[in-house]
Amino acid sequence: xxxxxxxxxxxxxxxxxxxxxxxxxxxxxxxxxxxxxxxxxxxxxxxxxxxxxxxxxxxxxxxxxxxxxxxxxxxxxxxxxxxxxxxxxxxxxxxxxxxxxxxxxxxxxxxxxxxxxxxxxxxxxxxxxxxxxxxxxxxxxxxxxxxxxxxxxxxxxxxxxxxxxxxxxxxxxxxxxxxxxxxxxxxxxxxxxxxxxxxxxxxxxxxxxxxxxxxxxxxxxxxxxxxxxxxxxxxxxxxxxxxxxxxxxxxxxxxxxxxxxxxxxxxxxxxxxxxxxxxxxxxx
Numbered sequence: 001x002x003x004x005x006x007x008x009x010x011x012x013x014x015x016x017x018x019x020x021x022x023x024x025x026x027x028x029x030x031x032x033x034x035x036x037x038x039x040x041x042x043x044x045x046x047x048x049x050x051x052x053x054x055x056x057x058x059x060x061x062x063x064x065x066x067x068x069x070x071x072x073x074x075x076x077x078x079x080x081x082x083x084x085x086x087x088x089x090x091x092x093x094x095x096x097x098x099x100x101x102x103x104x105x106x107x108x109x110x111x112x113x114x115x116x117x118x119x120x121x122x123x124x125x126x127x128x129x130x131x132x133x134x135x136x137x138x139x140x141x142x143x144x145x146x147x148x149x150x151x152x153x154x155x156x157x158x159x160x161x162x163x164x165x166x167x168x169x170x171x172x173x174x175x176x177x178x179x180x181x182x183x184x185x186x187x188x189x190x191x192x193x194x195x196x197x198x199x200x201x202x203x204x205x206x207x208x209x210x211x212x213x214x215x216x217x218x219x220x221x222x223x224x225x226x227x228x229x230x231x232x233x234x235x236x237x238x239x240x241x242x243x244x245x246x247x248x249x250x251x252x253x254x255x256x257x258x259x260x261x262x263x264x265x266x267x268x269x270x271x272x273x274x275x276x277x278x279x280x281x282x283x284x
Contacts, residue, residue, distance in 0.1 A: 038252035045248040059253035070247065072254055074227060075234035079258075082144055082230065083211040086151035090207035093155040095200065098162030099188050103174060120157045125216045132220050142225035147218060151211040158206070165199035166192065201269050212262065231258050 033050060038059055040052035063072040101113060131150060132141065140146040169192060177187045193200065215232040222228050229237075235254045238247040 034252050035256055037249060038256045040249050040252075043246065043249065045244045059249045060257070062250055063254055063257070070234065070238060070250070071227065072231070072234065075229050075231045076258070078144060078228060079212060079230040079232075082147045082151070083208050085148045086211045087204060087208040089148070089152035090155035090158075090210075091200070091203045093152065094159050094162055094203050094207070095193070095196075096188075097156040098159040099166055099192065101159060102163045102166035103171070103184070116157050116159075124154065128217055128220050131217075135221065142222050142228060144228055146221050147211065147230070150217050150221065151214070155207070162196075162199050162203055165196060169195060205265065205269060208265075209262065212258070 036050070036052055039055045039057070040047070041054035041056040041058065042052065063070075067073060101109065135141045135146045135150075140149070173191060173195075174184075174187050177191050178184075182190070211230075213232060214230070215236065218230050218233045219236075222230075222233065231254065235251055235258075237243065238251040238254070244251075
């Protein structure tokens with residue numbers, strides 16, 4: 001009987017691992033194909049074969065040397081600047097909002113949380129035309145500052161996971177610190193925040209990813225300001241009808257390059273990211 005159960009479990013495990021292996025291959029194939037195309041010397045957007053016949057580094061070199069039409073280095077720096085600035089502002093706003101809702105009990109607390117929850121259900125691009133006209137009225141369109149303000153403007157609505165984490169931190173820690181003379185501000189910055197490394201890392205990663213990958217808002221705000229494009233909008237220009245045949249492999253090279261920083265970041269901080277997502281739940 002025991003051998004029969006072990007045999008069945010072995011078969012089930014084999015089937016599960018086979019399915020997971022197949023799914024991983026399906027998931028990794030587009031990534032592998034993109035990397036191979038970035039090293040392909042043959043021009044054109046379509047080939048009848050998958051593995052390039054001739055390999056080259058020219059696609060990567062041209063991204064940084066042939067910048068008259070597609071200024072990839074400038075776009076990369078624009079994206080990095082916007083992503084870092086928006087990440088810092090967003091992280092601070094999210095953590096402060098989460099801590100306030102978690103620790104403080106004030107009038108209209110629950111209604112405010114419900115309103116933010118409802119507003120968060122609507123996709124951000126629904127407001128992009130209104131945002132564009134507001135930025136135009138104050139003279140901020142087609143600027144990197146406008147992108148930073150847009151990406152960090154609604155940051156507080158993403159406080160839920162951070163609040164759930166803070167809810168798991170015993171309130172007795174706050175009370176002990178306040179008995180020693182610390183105020184709420186000191187408790188947050190000097191005690192709670194150093195203890196909350198997982199959720200801080202999680203917030204930083206998610207805050208950095210949004211501006212790094214966004215296409216919709218930057219295309220609306222920047223319009224034809226070519227020098228202030230981010231990589232998402234800039235690389236998309238390589239796929240236009242008149243450019244795709246000549247620049248498709250360079251587009252693939254650019255797509256690989258912008259994925260490298262995020263990949264390294266996630267690999268190094270994966271344990272904190274997972275811990276930040278799975279730690280505790282909101283207590284209301």
